[in-house]
Amino acid sequence: MEFGIVGLGRMGGNMARRLAQKNKKIAIMNRSFNVTEALARDTGHMACKSYADLVASLEKPRIIWLMLPAGEVTETALSTLLPLLSPGDLIVDGANAHYQDDALRAARCAEQSVEFADAGVSGGVWGLENGYCIMFGGSNAAAARLKPYMEALAPTPMTGWLHTGPVGSGHYVKMVHNGIEYGMMQSLAEGFALMKDKPGFDLDLAAIAELWRHGSVVRSWLLDLSADFLVEDQALDDIAPFVADSGEGRWTALASLEQGIPVPVITLALMMRFASQGKNDYAAKMLAKMRHGFGGHAVKKD
Known part of the structure; x- marks a missing residue:
């Protein structure tokens, strides 16, 4: 041994x-x-x-x-x-x-x-x-x-x-892999959010996810997982809108700066995770106050 x-x-x-x-x-x-x-x-x-x-x-x-x-x-x-x-x-x-x-x-x-x-x-x-x-x-x-x-x-x-x-190449490739994963997850989440809130169609998200698993260009393991949980619960009311980041998405974004290679999808997906963690809350409050200041628009209170 x-x-x-x-x-x-x-x-x-x-x-x-x-x-x-x-x-x-x-x-x-x-x-x-x-x-x-x-x-x-x-x-x-x-x-x-x-x-x-x-x-x-x-x-x-x-x-x-x-x-x-x-x-x-x-x-x-x-x-x-x-x-x-x-x-x-x-x-x-x-x-x-x-x-x-x-x-x-x-x-x-x-x-x-x-x-x-x-x-x-x-x-x-x-x-x-x-x-x-x-x-x-x-x-x-x-x-x-x-x-x-x-x-x-x-x-x-x-x-x-x-x-x-x-040495180092394995973790570098895995870092990029996880950055790509961030982007794929974000795009699927955004697409299903659009369909969930489309008035007038009453779309069956579980059926659509299952449909896309067969022959579609967006079929993937992430879609498979999504199809499985949407069968059980499409509303997701009990799920907090908080998404952690493990660190590898940050490292991928930093590597893009070091190498001068644009990775806008991966970087924006990382930013959306930060936003889900409440890190956009103060900026959103600033926006609300500015909008009130120049246009007199109402400010919603907590």
Whole structure:
């Protein structure tokens, strides 16, 4: 056994489950050991209480896959892990880290002759059943070592995974992927909003979503998901109009500025998420007061 996963949240835990389904035994670790123990009982994987236990349980050269929040948590994990590892070991950052951080982390690892790879993972909660789409950056040697695990995690051994290039390229491609996702989601949401509020037609949004799934140029997994929930509830009255942003949309918008490449759809989709979080409220109040000031238009009070 050479492979371990640290971080058993929705993505990391289901990745461990999928590897178990593919008969690959691994070591697993989570901040909460009860989570680790429960998953080990379900999968047959080896439960580890600490980084030291995890490293000791794996044969050299080891592969340790981190599924941790970007930033300080990942930095702390690296600082704890590196003194425990041996030359030739490989660390994979499989979370949504910024691609520019990857080069710095790879340099830290190289000081101890430890390899580093970055992996962007898409598939969400459905990855366990359908397989994950994985884009990863690193050396050719690292790619060769990761190949059996990519083949197990992906939808098929031949599809759904790609060695995108050097360190950083995997997270960069995943960043752009998530930016595109923002734009696709926003356009679908806007289109259905137009149809919902069209007077006189009484449009069946669930039927339209199902129609578009077959032969339409806008058919997609996002449309499939929309069709499923619209069958249950078209009004969505119990859903708060608040949409969080994970950070990758921001990184994509910033990359467009750095590279001088216009991405208006992605950027506007990000702005709409900010607006849904109440970050447009003060600006809207300013607009209302200006309109009142020059035209005497009524101001609506909360």
